[in-house]
Amino acid sequence: xxxxxxxxxxxxxxxxxxxxxxxxxxxxxxxxxxxxxxxxxxxxxxxxxxxxxxxxxxxxxxxxxxxxxxxxxxxxxxxxxxxxxxxxxxxxxxxxxxxxxxxxxxxxxxxxxxxxxxxxxxxxxxxxxxxxxxxxxxxxxxxxxxxxxxxxxxxxxxxxxxxxxxxxxxxxxxxxxxxxxxxxxxxxxxxxxxxxxxxxxxxxxxxxxxxxxxxxxxxxxxxxxxxxxxxxxxxxxxxxxxxxxxxxxxxxxxxxxxxxxxxxxxxxxxxxxxxxxxxxxxxxxxxxxxxxxxxxxxxxxxxxxxxxxxxxxxxxxxxxxxxxxxxxxxxxxxxxxxxxxxxxxxxxxxxxxxxxxxx
Amino acid sequence: xxxxxxxxxxxxxxxxxxxxxxxxxxxxxxxxxxxxxxxxxxxxxxxxxxxxxxxxxxxxxxxxxxxxxxxxxxxxxxxxxxxxxxxxxxxxxxxxxxxxxxxxxxxxxxxxxxxxxxxxxxxxxxxxxxxxxxxxxxxxxxxxxxxxxxxxxxxxxxxxxxxxxxxxxxxxxxxxxxxxxxxxxxxxxxxxxxxxxxxxxxxxxxxxxxxxxxxxxxxxxxxxxxxxxxxxxxxxxxxxxxxxxxxxxxxxxxxxxxxxxxxxxxxxxxxxxxxxxxxxxxxxxxxxxxxxxxxxxxxxxxxxxxxxxxxxxxxxxxxxxxxxxxxxxxxxxxxxxxxxxxxxxxxxxxxxxxxxxxx
Numbered sequence: 018x019x020x021x022x023x024x025x026x027x028x029x030x031x032x033x034x035x036x037x038x039x040x041x042x043x044x045x046x047x048x049x050x051x052x053x054x055x056x057x058x059x060x061x062x063x064x065x066x067x068x069x070x071x072x073x074x075x076x077x078x079x080x081x082x083x084x085x086x087x088x089x090x091x092x093x094x095x096x097x098x099x100x101x102x103x104x105x106x107x108x109x110x111x112x113x114x115x116x117x118x119x120x121x122x123x124x125x126x127x128x129x130x131x132x133x134x135x136x137x138x139x140x141x142x143x144x145x146x147x148x149x150x151x152x153x154x155x156x157x158x159x160x161x162x163x164x165x166x167x168x169x170x171x172x173x174x175x176x177x178x179x180x181x182x183x184x185x186x187x188x189x190x191x192x193x194x195x196x197x198x199x200x201x202x203x204x205x206x207x208x209x210x211x212x213x214x215x216x217x218x219x220x221x222x223x224x225x226x227x228x229x230x231x232x233x234x235x236x237x238x239x240x241x242x243x244x245x246x247x248x249x250x251x252x253x254x255x256x257x258x259x260x261x262x263x264x265x266x267x268x269x270x271x272x273x274x275x276x277x278x279x280x281x282x283x284x285x286x287x288x289x290x291x292x293x294x295x296x297x298x299x300x301x302x303x304x305x306x307x308x309x310x311x312x313x314x315x316x317x318x319x320x321x322x323x324x325x326x327x328x329x330x331x332x333x334x335x336x337x338x339x340x341x342x343x344x345x346x347x348x349x350x351x352x353x354x355x356x357x358x359x360x361x362x363x364x365x366x367x368x369x370x371x372x373x374x375x376x
Numbered sequence: 377x378x379x380x381x382x383x384x385x386x387x388x389x390x391x392x393x394x395x396x397x398x399x400x401x402x403x404x405x406x407x408x409x410x411x412x413x414x415x416x417x418x419x420x421x422x423x424x425x426x427x428x429x430x431x432x433x434x435x436x437x438x439x440x441x442x443x444x445x446x447x448x449x450x451x452x453x454x455x456x457x458x459x460x461x462x463x464x465x466x467x468x469x470x471x472x473x474x475x476x477x478x479x480x481x482x483x484x485x486x487x488x489x490x491x492x493x494x495x496x497x498x499x500x501x502x503x504x505x506x507x508x509x510x511x512x513x514x515x516x517x518x519x520x521x522x523x524x525x526x527x528x529x530x531x532x533x534x535x536x537x538x539x540x541x542x543x544x545x546x547x548x549x550x551x552x553x554x555x556x557x558x559x560x561x562x563x564x565x566x567x568x569x570x571x572x573x574x575x576x577x578x579x580x581x582x583x584x585x586x587x588x589x590x591x592x593x594x595x596x597x598x599x600x601x602x603x604x605x606x607x608x609x610x611x612x613x614x615x616x617x618x619x620x621x622x623x624x625x626x627x628x629x630x631x632x633x634x635x636x637x638x639x640x641x642x643x644x645x646x647x648x649x650x651x652x653x654x655x656x657x658x659x660x661x662x663x664x665x666x667x668x669x670x671x672x673x674x675x676x677x678x679x680x681x682x683x684x685x686x687x688x689x690x691x692x693x694x695x696x697x698x699x700x701x702x703x704x705x706x707x708x709x710x711x712x713x714x715x716x717x718x719x720x721x722x723x724x725x726x727x728x729x730x731x732x733x734x735x
Contacts, residue, residue: 023403023405025403025404025405025406027406027408029617030404030405030406030407030617030620031404032403032404033403033404038401038402038403039401041400041401041621042397042398042400042401043397044382044384044391044392044397045384045389045390045391045392045568045574046382046384046389047384047386047389047695047697048389048575049386049697050695078437078438078439078442078575078576079437079438079442079599080437080599080616080617080618080619081616081617082598082599082615082616082617083437083438083599083616085599086598086599113598114598117596117597117598118596118598119596207617209404209617215404215619215620215621215622216407216437216617216618216619216620217437217576217618217619217620217621217622237476237477237478238476239441239445239472239473239476239477240438240439240441240442240444240445240600241599256441257439257440257441257442258388258389258439258440258441258566258568258575259439259575259576260439260574260575260576260619260622261389261574261575261576262400262574262576262621262622263574263576263619263621263622336406336409338406338408
């Protein structure tokens with residue numbers, strides 16, 4: 018366990034507010050009692066506000082990856098033709114999950130560091146008739162690249178009847194993602210990103226079309242069966258013993274988000290991202306993502322000294338992240354996600370200057 | 377959220393010690409850093425002590441049910457002939473999971489309230505050659521009946537080459553379950569039972585034989601793929617972002633267990649169970665379980681006033697549980713599981729006397 022207070026500048030888990038920590042440390046309570054019934058209902062309703070959706074938002078006790086799997090196994094059947102757009106590690110993960118569960122995957126892979134080209138998505142849909150679903154990462158945490166989801170959604174909906182499944186793990190609650198307006202049928206997210214709560218809870222929103230797919234889906238499912246979760250939510254319960262404390266913490270994180278207001282939260286992330294990118298540019302370092310598609314929640318910086326910089330920053334009390342997958346050792350990543358403060362961002366920039374000057 | 381301090385006498389989630397609550401309320405930390413590496417390794421090693429095993433004990437971010445599913449999908453393939461012993465709701469759940477994932481299930485079902493008859497297990501194995509696995513609940517939380525696992529294990533191993541898969545959700549860390557000595561190949565448990573920590577973490581121990589089954593298992597798996605978990609644990613990580621706070625809390629719960637010592641913990645549960653059963657008998661109420669197989673961690677009491685008693689006890693500040701599944705409204709259940717105190721048990725008995733006298 019980390020003893021001293023670190024400036025946690027990785028792209029999740031994110032720093033916790035005292036209010037969230039207090040709830041996380043509360044006494045145990047009955048997961049089948051009235052209090053929990055009120056809690057799960059309240060939390061799901063607040064999630065609908067943050068997801069900008071009228072759809073069901075279901076709460077899973079699990080990591081973000083459990084929600085990625087849930088999105089696949091609750092909507093698809095073996096042999097279903099699908100397009101998976103990947104611009105990094107988490108897009109690749111979506112593809113891997115779909116492959117493992119027997120989907121007929123058309124991989125639309127872009128190099129690490131660039132966004133998906135909507136034209137190529139259009140071409141893939143024109144070339145491959147009868148695509149059942151398109152899977153796409155909104156914000157790719159491994160590269161700090163933001164896909165143009167609004168544009169991709171338009172193309173998917175104009176050129177196919179496909180279900181649009183969105184990995185919003187690191188974007189929901191931090192980057193604009195109006196689920197219903199952008200016709201996103203399935204959107205998943207996780208507690209340790211924009212919600213400012215510890216990891217351990219995943220969420221899935223399901224549109225009416227997604228539920229139609231659910232009815233036809235033949236993949237076996239139990240723990241991650243969203244139909245069971247929906248039925249239980251209606252009865253103010255979860256199908257399996259839920260992570261009570263995590264859900265109570267999430268409920269508090271949602272209160273904090275709603276009281277700051279989502280537009281203000283989104284702007285705060287944009288401002289921090291611009292500040293970090295400007296500072297990185299001034300230091301003469303190269304940004305991985307193009308400015309037009311740079312992530313508002315994390316900034317990836319190309320340098321052969323990446324691992325050393327992560328290590329030195331750590332000595333200064335600032336925890337940043339290294340590269341992931343093929344970018345290991347080639348980039349470092351600064352998170353500006355969740356309930357960070359201006360002071361934390363300024364401190365990060367100050368320490369980065371100091372570290373860079375000595376390398 | 378429950379505001380006042382309740383005497384939580386349900387069979388999990390259980391009351392949390394201040395030490396565990398403090399850790400649960402700690403600041404966020406890097407799930408890929410050295411601290412977490414030490415934490416996951418330490419926690420898994422301590423779990424081996426509590427499970428009495430040299431086998432790998434893997435940690436899943438999920439409910440106990442996720443570990444039940446993991447036990448099935450990591451060892452079996454579609455069409456595998458298996459025997460599922462059920463003495464209640466959780467045995468039925470194991471059977472349901474196995475059915476859903478396409479196993480060829482021989483259901484060995486006993487009435488709610490009685491333990492499995494080892495002779496019938498022997499007969500089932502003699503009658504059905506080539507059984508790949510036997511699934512059994514150690515302590516059935518829905519009825520408060522403890523199966524004779526030692527005897528069942530002997531019969532399984534003497535009469536078949538089957539893998540023995542044990543649901544130890546409510547028994548590990550509270551009731552004697554020497555995994556290796558009793559040849560239990562897969563044992564699962566969950567954080568909110570004997571470990572005195574909040575729900576949200578599940579554990580699975582896997583024997584060498586279980587890993588051999590894993591290699592042959594053809595069921596698709598990703599989030600709950602224990603091979604990935606084992607590989608990650610070797611690298612002091614988890615494959616997916618783990619519930620950091622829950623694991624830190626579990627690590628603390630394990631410290632408390634190991635410092636009390638497991639034999640003392642087991643005896644404490646037996647003493648509390650005897651005290652509760654004696655009190656219930658004195659009140660003229662009928663116990664559901666036969667004395668010979670009464671659970672050391674919860675006591676189920678038969679009465680047509682069950683729901684009223686639960687409600688009245690709640691008014692007195694004692695939270696007990698009602699019946700589950702077909703026993704709903706027909707029994708109430710008193711939990712004496714986890715880090716309870718003598719005072720809490722005495723208070724429960726006192727309030728129960730008061731409530732019963734007015735019904």
